[in-house]
Amino acid sequence: MDRKLAAILSTDVVGFSRLTALNEEPTLRALYACHDHIEELVRQNGGRIFSSAGDGLLAEFPSAVQAVRCSVDVLRRIRRHFDDLLEEPSLEFRVGINLGDVVVSGDDLLGDGVNIAARLQEMAPPSGICISGSVREHLHGKMTFTLISLGERALKNIPRPVHVYRVEWAQDLSDDDETAPRTPPLIRPGKDQPSIVVMPFDNLSGSSDEYFVDGVVEEITSALSRVRDFFVIARQSAFTFKGQFVDVRDIGRQLGVAYVVEGTVRRGGDRLRISVQLVDAEMRNQLWSERYEGATHEIFEFQDRIAAQVAGAVHPAIRSAEIELSTRRPPSSLRAYDFVMRAYPYLWGHNEESVTQAIPLLERAIAIDPVYGRAHAFLAWCHGQNLGYIWSKDPERELQITLAAIEAASRSIDDDPTALTAVGGAMSHCGDQARATVYLERALILDPNNAWAWARFGWVASYRGEPDHAKERFERAMTLSPADPLAFNMRMGFALALALAGSLAEAVSIARAVVARHPDVKWPYRMMTAWASMAGDEETARWAAGRLLAAEPDFTIQRYLTRPVFRSMPRWAEQMSEGLRKAGLPER
Known part of the structure; x- marks a missing residue:
């Protein structure tokens, strides 16, 4: 033949x-x-x-x-x-x-x-x-x-x-x-794929380091390729520019990319220094930069760490750039993707007002593209937050809306780690930690550097009564994306793991720092009040309870206990309710 x-x-x-x-x-x-x-x-x-x-x-x-x-x-x-x-x-x-x-x-x-x-x-x-x-x-x-x-x-x-x-x-x-x-x-790119290329890094040391420099680029390219939020140009295409001085705008036009990752590598004695930056190809603006240092004898571990951290940092930087771009686009030319980008800042607000603004934007995206899995996934995440943070006045109806959005999203998100994470987070808020685990594990198989997935996986571990696993996952998330807009949520998750493990004073200290930096986020006051009371710190508990009632005048312990996540941790729910009761919060 x-x-x-x-x-x-x-x-x-x-x-x-x-x-x-x-x-x-x-x-x-x-x-x-x-x-x-x-x-x-x-x-x-x-x-x-x-x-x-x-x-x-x-x-x-x-x-x-x-x-x-x-x-x-x-x-x-x-x-x-x-x-x-x-x-x-x-x-x-x-x-x-x-x-x-x-x-x-x-x-x-x-x-x-x-x-x-x-x-x-x-x-x-x-x-x-x-x-x-x-x-x-x-x-x-x-x-x-x-x-x-x-x-x-x-x-x-x-x-x-x-x-x-x-x-x-x-x-x-x-x-x-x-x-x-x-x-x-x-x-x-298509509707959900901003495009990016990792260019060959400049070797500022001797030729003997060339293999390491190229290896770093290959690892970063591979790490970014697992982030399905954007299209990554293959290493072979990027390396056709090796040894040339080319303007980033020309690179963008020749390779058809919106974003360019550049870098330099320098060895000094037994130390390595790598500088990396992300650039908007058309405007030539630097969107993000970072410097990494490590010992030469840790060269391969160092290489892996840089790749993971760059992937974790570049992701939110590109997301921010895409959000800004969508806000400049005339309303008459908005696509489903643009509406999702406009909703993005409200997805991480963690307050009722932000979610209220995000939902209609996501619904408009779905009206334009009814099978847009990520829009359905984020809609599930928003309604899941309404349920999990008891912002909804009708939790049973909110649960049904969340589950319907999860079902709609599940048909088309098998290879989208961000959407899988959103659905996993929503399912966790619904109280089904086993199904949430399935979605989150799938997300992390596809993208091991997804900080949000690690954070949601940390919350799942806490709700399953596994504080040690939770701490490990939150630490991984914070290492991958220390400047993430959800960093406060990661810290509160880590504080919950500490509280579950008996380190209540440490948990209260973290919660105090979070509410000081994020005064618009109200739900940490609930946890801080209970933890301080459980730790015997009545002054802090009363102060936090006062702030909580000022922010949520209709708060009651009975309503708080309707959170679905408490179903898998009844003993902890009792301890939390007793702490809230001692702090003087109303029963019903």
């Missing part, structure tokens, strides 16, 4: 059966005319048609560039054809292109390489082109078209996911203008 590598182009007509049923003869006449054009253009671009059935054609090309160029020529020619022949019905073709191994059977080609092209064609919009990641890798510097990343997709009867891109071919550049400058294609 002979095999070969080939670029396969698959095309068909959108809604051809319906058009034929409505107006058969003119439709067939238009199809035959279009197929004549397609066959001519395939030959001109070095390809051959090896299969035709009804309105569909399959063609092979010796290169990915020729296949993409031919597909654009086809769509442009057909568009002009129907402009000239207004009496004919207008047919809209769609194209899929894959570069892969195929089986040669006489004049025919078979196998997954062909099947993937056909599946991509089915995904393409009318007058659109979808290509696989294998095709995209061969287009750098050779074509002018913008590529929109659609992320990894599971294709029918294809055993592995395929990264898919849409070709934006309808540009101002005329296909007859051979003098126009040829710039590399711009790879732009």
